[in-house]
Amino acid sequence: MYRQILGTRVSRRQLLGAGAAAAAVATLGAPQARAALAPATPVGDDLGFLAFGAVAEGVLSAYFDAALALRGAWTPTERNRLTQARAHHRASVDRLNAALGPDNAVTPGDFERVVKLGSRAGALKVGRELETLVAGTYLGGVAATVDYGSALLLGRLLAQASSENTMLATWAGESLPGLVAPIDLDAAGLKLDTYIKDPNS
Numbered sequence: 001m002y003r004q005i006l007g008t009r010v011s012r013r014q015l016l017g018a019g020a021a022a023a024a025v026a027t028l029g030a031p032q033a034r035a036a037l038a039p040a041t042p043v044g045d046d047l048g049f050l051a052f053g054a055v056a057e058g059v060l061s062a063y064f065d066a067a068l069a070l071r072g073a074w075t076p077t078e079r080n081r082l083t084q085a086r087a088h089h090r091a092s093v094d095r096l097n098a099a100l101g102p103d104n105a106v107t108p109g110d111f112e113r114v115v116k117l118g119s120r121a122g123a124l125k126v127g128r129e130l131e132t133l134v135a136g137t138y139l140g141g142v143a144a145t146v147d148y149g150s151a152l153l154l155g156r157l158l159a160q161a162s163s164e165n166t167m168l169a170t171w172a173g174e175s176l177p178g179l180v181a182p183i184d185l186d187a188a189g190l191k192l193d194t195y196i197k198d199p200n201s
Helices: 012-028 030-035 046-068 076-100 120-144 148-172 185-195
Strands: 002-005 008-011
Touching: 046 076, 046 120, 046 148, 046 185, 076 148, 120 148, 120 185
Parallel strands: none
Antiparallel strands: 002 008
16 A cells, blocks of 8 residues: 655555654654754755745744843743744754855845834734744745755754744634645745845845
8 A cells, every 4th residue: 555745655564664763763762863864955946945944044033032122021931932942043044054055055144134023912923924934835845845854854944833833822812823834935935025134225
């Protein structure tokens, strides 16, 4: 019996084996899981998704900077979570740039990130919009990328964005997000452009 998964024919035995491997990873813990991850070696259009990610993760880092700057908006526990999220996004920028390589990396001086927040409610709204945009684009990248390591990296970033979107939705008292819908890379880039500007302009 075969099933089609991301364009690859996978047998029932392979599916069961993959499930067993996932269970083993859960048992062994995170360090062993990280050691087994394939590196991202993007080719062709893969570069576009990783470059988008490098910009988007920088914008999200700036968003959490702006959110943390709001006085009296967060409980101590919430501020701790926001600080952790900011650190994750800063690390993701470095991770993506390492995968892109020196010729394609997005350097800090390439653009200025502009995220303006005025209140807790506004911050939660903007954060959810950004996380939804980024998660949907990563999902499209997982389906479209050729390189397995690049798809794996985008999938991990997708999981992070979805987790943070759920966190922000909970704080806002809103319904939990449903299934992520893929977003076209070009359309996502145009939307992300509203949060960045040329530092020389």
